[in-house]
Amino acid sequence: MSNSNPETHVIDYRAAEQLLAARDPRGAVKLLDSVIAAHPENTAARLLRARAFFLGAQLRPAELEFELVLEREPDNAYAHFALARTFERAGKPEQAKRHFRLAAALDPNPEYLKAARFETE
Secondary structure: OOOOOHHHHHHHHHHHHHHHHOOOHHHHHHHHHHHHHHOOOOHHHHHHHHHHHHHOOOHHHHHHHHHHHHHHOOOOHHHHHHHHHHHHHOOOHHHHHHHHHHHHHHOOOHHHHHHHOOOOO
């Protein structure tokens, strides 16, 4: 097992990003678990783990992790958008709509506007 130090956690975080890009969300979650255990305040690691849960179809853990990120960063448009996608996938359309709209209000990204069903023109 690797040593638990800041350099190892950075390496694990970067490796988790690569695993997620390679479509291995479970592997990413395993690496991120140790990073978050050592640094529970690390919002970037939590956001990445939430994405990994979502891609691994672990919707309830994804929902909880995105919500934790939003408690810390309520103006994080991406986290609102991703939480909305999670709710949408879980069959919770009203909760999804609320977070799609919050994402679009925070960031006029065309993808967010379309998901929120706001007109872009």
